[in-house]
Amino acid sequence: MITIFWRTIKDRWRMLAAVTIIGSLVQFMYTSLFPTYSKSFGQSEELFKQMPEALKKAFNMDQFSFNTLDKFLTIEMYSFFWIILMILFTLSLAGTSFAGDVERETVTLTAGQPVSRSRVFWGRYLAGVKLFSVFNIVVNFIVLPIASAFKLHIDPLHLLTIMVMGELFGLAVFSVATAVSTFLTDKSKVYMIVGGTLLVTYVMNIISGISEKFANIKYASPFYYFNPNTFLVKGQYNTAAVLVFGSVIIIGTVVAWWRWRQRDIL
């Protein structure tokens, strides 16, 4: 399993480097721009006040303000860009490790050796967890030295909170994508199915904020549970989010492991 784990890390480190550098550069960009934005935040706040309340809620912007770095990053980074990067990275990891390997038939290199299906699965799955965790930790905590360089304040414990909740959200997406990947033999279908489902749930979360009639559909959306404002600005963990993401991680992983042991891999 260790051999498979390290081989997977080695095969994916360029992808890890790319998303981590992009994420870190975007963090740098927003943090360095914050002093300029904060000077004109009065105008932005006026503009924001004119937005419909439902729309603010839908985008988790109910406490909009640019007067602190954490609030600024909540809106600019964690409500959109971090989520996009996380989804792209986790889908790519899950898609290439299982369905992609079957699609290219390179799976025979590993499965043709004296190693059990379970070890193949856990070697690759845990490598994916490690890769995502490195991305998540670096892209979140890189804000501390950048903020320090610009003499800005951000609470490290609040960063820890969003890092932990982001980890759970990311691993939930990764586990579901891995489960889907173990059923398919074409990685592009994994991207399409999981990416499409996430897009639908994102829209569901927005609709639930706009229409009272559909208020309850937000509970089916992971974007409802991932509220950067609560995690980064208030530094609070959300028990419901922990339970939902935790359950999805466990169920997704067990389904993926079961399916990988059962399936025809060519």
Added chain:
Amino acid sequence: MVAQTSFVATPALEITNLVKHFGHTKAVDGVSFTIEQGEIFGFLGPNGAGKTTTIRCLMDFLRPSSGSVKVFGHDAKDHGVAARARIGFMPQATSLNEKWTGAEHVAYIGALHHTHDRAAELAKEFELDLSRRVKHLSTGNKQKLALVLAFMHNADLTVLDEPTTGLDPILQQAVYRLIHKAHERGGTIFMSSHNLAEVERTCTRVAILRQGKLVATEPMTALRDKHLYTITLEFTQDFTLPDLANVTVVSKVNNSLVLKASGDLNPLLKALATAPVHDIQIHHATLEELFMEFYV
């Protein structure tokens, strides 16, 4: 009184009533055969016959719909790790990882197999540069790398799927030498091939598969002994050959006759004794012709 004990070696491979369905399609339909230790066993059949599916079940890439595959007594599905520990599997050249070098393949498979003793020696024999990435290798060199991966750990059972595809004749000879060396060490070889001449010169026994069913399992000598001939006759004048069992007229042009005959030739030779024969040529059929005549 001394008790006598006879030791019967466990078969290297024992396939029993193997069935594999893909939806409504039966890719393999009740195939059974046994390969004893030390055999070089050929697996023949046209495209789509079920050869690759059988090999994939043996490697546990595919799970049989029913039946069993045992490698040295270990069930390929339930005890796959123990079974594959004794197998040197040659991946298809297209299954190699394009981004890895040859050395990375050797290191990875060596680590999973806990040995890659002969990789350097084999690479040298094949003049293969292991430092190059697979995407920069020619088809022939990819095939060489696949062979190195199959033979590098002196496995008890070597499974080869079309081992000489893409190799030039000189390298094909090198592969045959490799197979015979493994055989001399006591290893068992199981190879699928479209190349009947290759099987004829390499294997001791052969299984023939057609449309998912096993048509025959025979020693190579029995296959050769089927005596199929192509006979070209030229007569000095028109001659009508009487109807004979096991003799078919393939073509008749002027005073020339091309026949296909099998089994005992004596009735034909007797019929020709009084014929105005100007010239006669008798060719033994190739294995391919034998295959087409008896099994397809």
